[in-house]
Amino acid sequence: MDFRDTPEEAAFRAEVRAWLEANGQKRTRPDEVFGEGLDDAAKLAAAKAWQAKKAAAGYAAITWPKAAGGRGGTAMQQVIYQQEEAAYLVPGMIFEVSIGMGLPTVMTWAAPELKARFLRPGLAGEEIWCQLFSEPGAGSDTGGVRTRAVRDGDDWIINGQKVWTSGAHFCDYGILLTRSDWDKPKQEGLTMFIVDMKAPGVEVRPIHQMSGDAEFNEVFFTDVRIPDSYRLGPECGGWKVMLSTLMQERLSVGGNLPTDLHAHLVALAQQCAWDERPAIEDDRVRARIADAYLQQKGVELVIARGLTAISKGKAPGPEMAITKLIAAKAMQDIAAFAIELAGPEGLLGFEALGGDWRYMQRLWLGAPGARIAGGTDEILKNVIAERVLGLPGEIRSDRKVPFRDLESA
Amino acid sequence: MNFDFSDDQRLLQDAVRTMLAETSTSQAVREVLEGRASHAEAVWHNLIEMGAAATAIPEQYGGAGLGYLALCLVAEEAGRHLAAVPLASSFYLAAEAIQRAGSEAQKQHWLPKIASGEVVATAALGSRERYRPAAPLAFDGQTLTGTSPALVDGGIAGLAVLRIGDDLVLVELSGTGVSRNPLPSLDPTRPLAELRFDRTPAERLAGANGAAVASRVLDGAAVLLAFEQVGGATCILEATRDYSLERKAFGRQIGSFQAMKHKMAEIYTAIELARVHAYYGAWALSSDAPELPRAAAAARVAATRAYTVAAEEGIELHGGIGFTWEMDCHLHYRRARHLGQIIGSEHAWRARLADELIKEAA
């Protein structure tokens, strides 16, 4: 057991550090985010410029094979890069779906010409990708999608609606899950495509989130034409393609939690008073700080175990499934407790209360979404119970029935 | 970075697991539970013979010299198999105190005897919580007079390390003026006894350094006990899962009810969280890292939580059968309580964790 860098890792870290120092902009406040004060268009342009620099330096897809535009590096190098980049102002979310899900799916399933067409511009941030799986009637139950794909010569014609599509309003391409065969059971009649988000018949309508932002959207498809060459995987093989996308997400070691949450709690507890004493001296507060650390460090350590497996050439163990489950709820609990520290005054927005509160207030408003996106707590518990503990699957009435008949039921 | 145990360490773990599966049976544990034995003798004999108990004692003092990581995995198996043996008292506590604070002569004399099992040792290194007024216990530099706190394995120990104020005192229990008073224990598989001394010859272990040594030894014990807790919690979760696949109600396996599935998923999550904190503690202990106090406290709190919830819910998810003497569920319920309090409760350790975090943030 050893947490120190090997000589090769230390050398890579030094290289990354030097590059970031020369090219990046360090945070000045712990809660500072990329592009503060810029309007959406300027922020997007700045994000693309950053991604282009990063790709040119070979840091956009560290673990990808060289042939696909990656660096051919190790998972450990990826983590080292992320650790170092964390101190810098970088556009995290904007390219998350591209790099983590969209492009890996293209890499796995697309024909060579399409890979040549899409991978490089995607990595360089010239084109941004979104993921169009969820629909009004198909969220946790993704197999229930109804967006219709009908073959027409060399094309497919798409009609239907997606929802909760993160980033659709600025994305160029998407991976789109459709139903191409209504006579097959639910998960067997699905087909996956690449869709051009600027194609005629695609309409994106932003949805106002509870946090006040508008980061996800409804997307409507009306007679949208997609060439058959943009199909990913076989006809009616969409379910398998989707699982591979989700697997990529797992391997990219997501579910992370900021490593400084308990330190933020300590800082705020030092500023608040409980019964005329600094809150930090109150044992209830101290106990919550300890619990915050247990969750936060725990997630970091579970990921460290997964990485150890990856670095030994093994698949990360099933314990990785718990990271998002712990992280999202911990985020919510820690942020809520931070806000509680100030009592009635804690109800003031950070604009009035002070910038130190921005981070926890943002986290608190974002946490409910984090618990839902990428699988709700309940779905993740089902996954752990079934795949890790070997307990029986849910009783279902929709397995062997043609989707058409389910529909009318 | 490498956050895992080595293949050699895993081999030792496998060997210990195989041995314990054969010897630390429910029946063997119940011999102690029901008072027919003071400890599981065959299990103890084998752990000593394999060199598994004395893995962390250096070779020059009769141990295997394999270090703490190996001992952590032995502890995990001991916990999993509910081993009713003086492993913690002899090896995590007493031997550690002697190793860290003893003079060369004390180490030469006692460590080989502990390593070979010739002497069972126990220790009371102080705790933050108390109910009964502390019985007076006085050390005059040469002799000990008074009553010890309740000691695990006090009934069979031949040697004790006792913290008296800032002193750590070593006392041989075959000496003059020693009497033993066995006490009822909530986990009878880990028996307790109080020792009474009347001008019993004793010697100092570590002068003015006693409190610091005690604290360091308790940190190490917290990590090792966390492995026992993780092992025990995993065992009862697996037993609960297996039972839920056999038992039927309302025409289904009870393990197919989502309330059951989700509860088991939550227990699993608590155990995995405890496991990684225990691993981190193992790293800190084996590399003598400055993070040890924080890592040990985190391991202790997380592992105490995990075993407590696994043992409590383990009975609940079994239903009525889980509440019977014959099922092993209550052995875990009792052991979880024992391990969770024997070196101070979860709450005391959570407070210690907070102290460390706030100190670091300053």
Ligand SMILES: Cc1cc2nc3c(=O)[nH]c(=O)nc-3n(C[C@H](O)[C@H](O)[C@H](O)COP(=O)(O)OP(=O)(O)OC[C@H]3O[C@@H](n4cnc5c(N)ncnc54)[C@H](O)[C@@H]3O)c2cc1C
């Ligand atoms: C911030 C955010 C970003 C998102 N981004 C994207 C995106 O980019 N692309 C995309 O395709 N989707 C995206 N989603 C959608 C997300 O994947 C779904 O919201 C999620 O899978 C839940 O589906 P649902 O909203 O239909 O809820 P439902 O599935 O209707 O769930 C409602 C409730 O029922 C529970 N439930 C459902 N099934 C079960 C079951 N079997 N057992 C127990 N409980 C159950 C759920 O846990 C939940 O509590 C995003 C969501 C959020 C919040």
